[in-house]
Amino acid sequence: MRNPLSDTIVTIKPSGIRKFFDIVSEMEDAISLGVGEPDFDTPWHIRDEGIYSLEKGRTFYTSNAGLKQLREEIAHYLRRRYQVSYDPLHEIMITVGGSEAIDIALRAMVNPGDEVLIPQPSYVSYEPCAVLAGAKPVIIPLKAENEFRLTAQELLDAITEKTKILILPYPNNPTGAIMEREDLEAIAKIVEEKDLFVISDEIYSELTYKGNPVSITQIPGMRERTVLINGFSKAYAMTGWRLGYACGPEVILKQMLKIHQFAIMCAPTTSQYAAVEALKNGDDDVAEMREQYNQRRRYLLHAFAEMGLPCFEPYGAFYVFPCIKEFGMTSDEFATRFLQEEKVAVVPGTAFGDSGEGYIRISYAYSLENLKVAIGRLSHFVKKLKAEKE
Structure with a gap:
């Protein structure tokens, strides 16, 4: 029989995150600090709007690009949050989560052999999506001494004549790192000089604990070169609603919409009505969740300091990325x-x-009570490993 499988897809490794979840599900009294999912319920008024849309029989397809009302609310949000303007009719589209937006942005923009720069450690989908689009992923290893920020020199060193796109994954999963305005200005200068484009994944933008979030689209000249990706999963605790969006120049969005049209048709209608409510009246919910995440973040950093586990201070998302190199084990072994x-x-x-070797990701999208139990166990484990070294 002929091989039924694509050579490309066979070469792609499955996500390295799932292995531990599968084991935990079979283990009694186990605690998972691995899931990148808010532990909060979607705020009631947002759920209620979704329920109301069902009761009103709003169960039909929306336009391929999404509800006009939702795209208008996204445009309002970006204007008040970042002072960046997008045309809701031609420069904003609704996707099935931010993950779909990443996929179709790459497919719409790259030709076979184009190089896509991916700073790592970063979200697991970027590299396989680049491969599936026919591009060559070029990894930029980030360094703890730079707080896992992408530096202008690191970017410059990675660029070749085949480079087309830079993926900018901030606030970052898994490190919690952020980029500040001066960092982005230095990156933007090189992007413009080298005639590159940017896919800026800002899904964690509302979960920033140092000043106001900043987007590369705010830097002069960058809006025209950037596909901004965001969504509702993290900030509004709406992971299961599967709703994201992409904003960018019409010339790019038009082609992204074509792929979305054939592969997906439209994002879930109920979720879109709920998202309108989230953007209109959800600011207080986001602020409350952000404050609770920040409490947990500070607790973890204090606990790491007490047990002598090195960890730079992350100012975004809901992850910490402590270093475990001193124990002489690989990250997987630890x-x-x-x-x-x-x-x-x-x-x-x-x-x-690979640049994540020597570190582990701990999510603090869990209650403080659960974190305290888990960190108590980590402290015991670290003491045991240090005693073994002596």
Whole structure:
């Protein structure tokens, strides 16, 4: 029989995150700190709007680009949050989560052999989506001494004549790193000089704990070169609603919409009505959740300092990325042994790229009570490993 499989898809490794979730699901009394999902329920008024839309029989397809009302609310949000203007009719489209937006942006923009720059550690989908689009992923290893920010020199060193797109994954999953305005200005200068385009994944933008969030689209000359990707999963605790959006120049969005049209048709209608309510009246919910995340973040950093576990201070998302190099184990070995001996699941840093070796990702999208139990177990485990070294 002829091989039924695509050579390309066979070469792509499955997500390195799932392995530990599968083990935890079978393990009694285990705690998982691995899921990148808010532990909050979607705020009631947002759920209620979704329910109301069903009761009113709003169960039909929307336009391919999404509800006009939702695109207008996104345009209002971006104007008041970032002072950046987009035409809701031609420069904004609604997608099935931010993940679909990443996929179709790459497919709409790259030709076979084009190079896509991907700073790592970063979200697991960028590299495989680039490969599936026919591009060559070029990894830029980020460094802890730079707080896992992308520096202008690192960007410059990675560019060749085949480079077309830079993926900018900030606030970052898994490190929690952010880019400040001066960082983005230095990056923008090179992007313009080298005639590149940017896919800016800003899904965690509302979960920033140092000043106001900043987008590269605010830098002069960058709006025209950037596809901005965001969504409702993280800020509004709407992961299961599967709703994201992309904003960018009409020439790019038109082609992204074509792929979306044939592959998806439109994002879920009920979710879109709920998202209108989220943008109109959800600011207080976001602020309250952000404050609770920040409490947990500070607790974890204090606990790491007490147990002598090195960790730079992250100012975004809901992850910390402590260093475990002193124990002489790989990230996978550390996470596996921690799970087996203490029944706590964390994610090896290598799930997010080779430059994550020597680190683990811990999510604080969990209650403070659960975190305290899990960190108590981590402290016990770290003491045990330090005693073994002596």
